[in-house]
Amino acid sequence: MTISRLGDYLRGRRAQVMPPDVGLPEDGRRRVPGLRREEVALLARISVDYYLRLEQGRERRPSPQVLDALSDALLLDDDGRLHLYRVAGMSPLPRREGGVERTAPRLLALAELWDRTPAMILGRAYDVLAANTLGRAVFHHLEPGTNLLLAMFLDLSVRSFYSDWETAAANVVAGFRFLEGARPHDPRIQEVLRTAMEESREFADLWRRRDARGKSDAAKILLHPDVGELTLRMETFDVRSAPGQQLIVYHAQEGTRTADALRLLGSLTVPQPQHGDDSREGVS
Template identity: 55%
Template sequence: MARSELGAYLTTRRARITPAEANIPVTGHRRVPGLRREEVALLAGVSADYYVRLEQGRERTPSAQVLDALAAALRLDEDGRLHLFRLAGLGPQPRAAATVDRVEPSLLALMDAWPHNPAIVYNHAYDVLASNAIADALFHGWAHSRNLMHVVFTDPAARAFYRDWHEVARNSVAGFRLNHGAASGHPRVRQVLTELLEGSAEFAELWARHDVRGKALESKRFVHRDVGPLTLTMQTFDVRAAPGQELVVYHAEPASPSSEALTLLGSLTATARQKS
């Protein structure tokens, strides 16, 4: 039987926990850098045979109690635990509204009221559904694509635009993996996944790691062709009126070079709009 997504996820998580982290004494030569299957089983309080069946895809319906024990044994964070439950069919399923790609007019008006804060709304597939003027300017008018995953992995200019491209790439795939777990049957999510697996070897390599990570408060460093380097804090919010949509707002430290660059970018954008 082919290994399930659940089995593959357990295997990759097991490989990343060292015996020292799990307080397991090491004796003799070890063939694996992480934990052995029987060690995970012992930590989780299940039989080794049962755990082997989980990894091999011969057992696909563990109980919530078993999943909690595995999450603790594998030291999963909240995003990882949520993903584990979803893969086992015990996580919350997205509501029908999650497939709606219409952005509420009130949210659009709010975004437009932030002339110096790039703001975007995207869906589970990382399609940008809405963006304000300064976000359009930051992302060069979305000339390559309005899908953030395509921007990162298929735009030749991405490695210059994102100063920390490798970190951005890892985090993007981990976030997309979490979204995929929430809406794996969504046609657009599946389409973007197929396109990236076929079109980017680097995406495929990162996808095989099975890392999951939700969006959090973080900084991103850009190099914009018109205003130069920017370091922006990024905050992400769930759009409660449309489950599956997320609002991302970028902010520069007051009186910083990045704030000055954003102000300049806003001025250039306003001037360009007046001329058009």
């Protein structure tokens, strides 16, 4: 009997999961390591016979629901789940999202090293999750917890921040539709969409155009209240450890007025030493 790629992957991953890992008792009488077939079937809520056919290659087209159940039963991470779909000859459906999004501390720590590069991390519904120090100084109106889409249409101060607000707003709406298309059942995306439709006619008009595109490396001209006009290019990176999140990085060409303005903003945001610090030189 020829073992399919799907069956081979299932058998290999089954051997890597120990019963205590999934809340099952360890009985100590196993001839081979890992879970038994009937245990995987139990955890995935499918019949033992159906699971056996999957491993033996006699069943090659499981449903997305079965693949997701097997992903959970075998404790697969996002990359493992993607590979499971691939060896089954299918494209993965987006997972239903929910709960509070958080930024990986290591990613934010990395962004804080960029003292001349504003950066922010957006969630799957354009919620501002975090920004580095210079990012907070540049995008002073987008505090963590703010939603970029709603601020664009409902915060009057944002209109004066963008040199070309109409283009910026159209791009944000097109980007949001691109996100909504990937996760149409995400409750947070739907909540933001309902609020924007109810409270902004301008958003509703742009939404009906049905433009959809991801963020690109476009140039933006911003009007900062402290340092004046800033011309920044934008680069967008998907955060692999948190699907749906994006790292947005802005940079200026060296030798330009904008580069000088970023250095000035950076110097203004450097924490100042506390007076009276007994650790300073000369204090006994």
